[in-house]
Amino acid sequence: MVILEAKGIKKYFGGVVALSNGNLKCRKGRITGLLGANGSGKSTLSKIIAGVYRADAGEIIYEGKAVHYRNPHEARQNGIALVFQNLSLVPDLTVWQNIVLGMEKNRGLFLENEEARALSRAILENLMPDLDIEKRVYQLSPSEMQVVEIAKAISSNPRLLILDEPTAALEQHEVKNLFEYMRKLANEGVAMIFTSHRLWEVMEICDDVTIFRNGEDVATIDFDKEEKDPDKIIGYITGETKKASFKVDHGTLSGQVLLGVKIRPKSKNSVLKDIDLELRKGEILGIGGLAGQGQNELMYALAGSYPFVRCEVDLEGRNFLISKPGDAIQNGIVLVPGDRQREGLFLEHSVYENLVFPKFGLPDHPPFIPEKEYRTECEQIVNILSIKTPGLDAPVNTLSGGNQQKVVVGKWLSFDIRILLLADPAKGVDVGAKRDLYEYIVKLARDKGVGVILYASDNEELVEHCDRVLIMYEGEIVASLAGEEISDDAITAVSMRVKR
Ligand SMILES: Nc1ncnc2c1ncn2[C@@H]1O[C@H](COP(=O)(O)OP(=O)(O)OP(=O)(O)O)[C@@H](O)[C@H]1O
Known part of the structure; x- marks a missing residue:
C-alpha cells in the first residue's frame, strides 16, 4: 500500500x-x-x-x-x-x-x-x-x-x-x-x-x-x-556506463623508500604508542582497524597537529622533526581532514576562497594575489573533481554535503605534494565522484611518485586502492596486509582478533 x-x-x-x-x-x-x-x-x-x-x-x-x-x-x-x-x-x-x-x-x-x-x-x-x-x-x-x-x-x-x-x-x-x-x-x-x-x-x-x-x-x-x-x-x-570502481595495480609500484617515520609518545595524554613505518615512492598505504584506535591521531601527528608525540621523519634522506603544521606543509606533507564541518572549510566563504586559502600559508607566496591564475586553477580543480556548484563564488554552505567534501580535498590538489595524508576523504561522496577522486589519487601516486597514507572507515576503499594496509589497535600497528592479502574479510578479521 x-x-x-x-x-x-x-x-x-x-x-x-x-x-x-x-x-x-x-x-x-x-x-x-x-x-x-x-x-x-x-x-x-x-x-x-x-x-x-x-x-x-x-x-x-x-x-x-x-x-x-x-x-x-x-x-x-x-x-x-x-x-x-x-x-x-x-x-x-x-x-x-x-x-x-x-x-x-x-x-x-x-x-x-x-x-x-x-x-x-x-x-x-x-x-x-x-x-x-x-x-x-x-x-x-x-x-x-x-x-x-x-x-x-x-x-x-x-x-x-x-x-x-x-x-x-x-x-x-x-x-x-x-x-x-x-x-x-x-x-x-x-x-x-x-x-x-x-x-x-x-x-x-x-x-x-x-x-x-x-x-x-x-x-x-x-x-x-x-x-x-x-x-x-x-x-x-x-549517467555513464563507466565502472564504479577499479583496483589499483600493485605491479606498477617502485621499491624506493620515500618516507620513514618514528613516532614516540612524550605525554601520557598520547593515544599513540611507539609507531615505526615506511612509505615507498608512489605507494598507497592504508590505515585500517576499528574506528578510534589512533588512526586520526597518526594522521595529525604526521601533519604536525598532535603535540603529545615526538614525530621524527626521514624524507628522501633528510631527517627532521614534525612538531607543527608548518614543518609538514613546507616539506610537502599535507593532510586532507575528514570532518569537513569542523576542520576543513570556512562554510560562509566561497568555493574560490576555500580552494585558494592554503596557498597563503606558503613561504614563497607572492605579496599580491594572482587572482586570474588562481581562478583558472580553481576551475580546473572543480572540473577534475566534478564539484557541483553554480560558480566559484557560491558560498560553500550552499553546496550539498558530498560536494563540500570535494572542496576539502580540492584545496590541496594544486600543491607540490610529496606526501598526501587522507583521513576518510570519501566520506559522504557519491560513487561516481569517489571513483574520480581515487583515480586522481592513484595517478598522483604512480605518475608523480607521491606517497599516500589513507585512512578510510569503509574497508572497501582500502581493499580497492591500497598496496599495503596497516591495522591499528589501541594506538599501535598490530598487523600488516599486502597486495592480494588485502580483503574486507581479512581486514575485519585482523581488526577484531586483536580485540582483547
Ligand atoms: N540551502 C541551500 N541553499 C542553496 N542551495 C542549496 C541549499 N540546499 C541545497 N542546495 C543545492 O541544491 C542541490 C541539491 O542538494 P541536496 O543537498 O538535496 O543534494 P543531495 O543529493 O542530498 O547530495 P549529497 O549526496 O551530497 O548529500 C545542490 O546543488 C545544492 O547545492
Whole structure:
C-alpha cells in the first residue's frame, strides 16, 4: 500500500535548481532506497517531505491526502520523522532528554521522566545497548550521536521514517544493528526512505530504489521484480556506463623508500604508542582497524597537529622533526581532514576562497594575489573533481554535503605534494565522484611518485586502492596486509582478533 507519494516536486534556491521534477513512492512496510550523486536533490526532497522546506511546485500525498507541513514538528505529529544528516541534538542535554525532546509536553513531571527513560532504553536496546542514557550529548562519540539522532526519530512512532545517510558515522557492527532494527520496524508496517552512498548497504537493506539525477528521478527498481544489479544502478546514478570502481595495480609500484617515520609518545595524554613505518615512492598505504584506535591521531601527528608525540621523519634522506603544521606543509606533507564541518572549510566563504586559502600559508607566496591564475586553477580543480556548484563564488554552505567534501580535498590538489595524508576523504561522496577522486589519487601516486597514507572507515576503499594496509589497535600497528592479502574479510578479521 502506497503511504506517501511525492509528485512533480520542484525546489529552487535562488538560481540553483535543487529539484526540477522529483517523484517518489513509499509503501507501508517497505524500505525505499533514495539514491543519486552528490547534489542530485535527495536531501532536499527528504526535507520537503518532512516539513523542513516547502516545495515551489508539485504535491505530497500522504495517507491519501495532499499535505503541506509547515515544520518538522507538524510532520512528526502526523507520523513522518526525519533523521537529520547534520546532527540536530542539544549538546548539554542527556541522551534520554534528547530522545524525547519535543514530545514531553502534557505529561506529569516525574512520570514523564521515568517514562522517557524507559522509552529511550527500549529503543537503544536494539541499536546500541551499552550506551548510557544519562550521558550528556557533548560527551558522546560521532557514532553514538548518530544513534541518538536515530532513536529520537523512532521515539515518535513514525509511520514514515526518513534516514538520510544514517550509516556514514557508524561502525560496521552498528550498521548491522541498525539494519536489523529497520527490518523489525518494516515488519511492523513502518515505511522507510533510506539514503546511502554505499551500494552494498542499499543492496542489503532496501526493497526498492529510486534514483535521482540532476533534480529528477530517472529510475525506480523494485527488487521483488528485478535483480539487484549494482552496475545498472551505478549507470543510473552517474549517467555513464563507466565502472564504479577499479583496483589499483600493485605491479606498477617502485621499491624506493620515500618516507620513514618514528613516532614516540612524550605525554601520557598520547593515544599513540611507539609507531615505526615506511612509505615507498608512489605507494598507497592504508590505515585500517576499528574506528578510534589512533588512526586520526597518526594522521595529525604526521601533519604536525598532535603535540603529545615526538614525530621524527626521514624524507628522501633528510631527517627532521614534525612538531607543527608548518614543518609538514613546507616539506610537502599535507593532510586532507575528514570532518569537513569542523576542520576543513570556512562554510560562509566561497568555493574560490576555500580552494585558494592554503596557498597563503606558503613561504614563497607572492605579496599580491594572482587572482586570474588562481581562478583558472580553481576551475580546473572543480572540473577534475566534478564539484557541483553554480560558480566559484557560491558560498560553500550552499553546496550539498558530498560536494563540500570535494572542496576539502580540492584545496590541496594544486600543491607540490610529496606526501598526501587522507583521513576518510570519501566520506559522504557519491560513487561516481569517489571513483574520480581515487583515480586522481592513484595517478598522483604512480605518475608523480607521491606517497599516500589513507585512512578510510569503509574497508572497501582500502581493499580497492591500497598496496599495503596497516591495522591499528589501541594506538599501535598490530598487523600488516599486502597486495592480494588485502580483503574486507581479512581486514575485519585482523581488526577484531586483536580485540582483547
Ligand atoms: N540551502 C541551500 N541553499 C542553496 N542551495 C542549496 C541549499 N540546499 C541545497 N542546495 C543545492 O541544491 C542541490 C541539491 O542538494 P541536496 O543537498 O538535496 O543534494 P543531495 O543529493 O542530498 O547530495 P549529497 O549526496 O551530497 O548529500 C545542490 O546543488 C545544492 O547545492
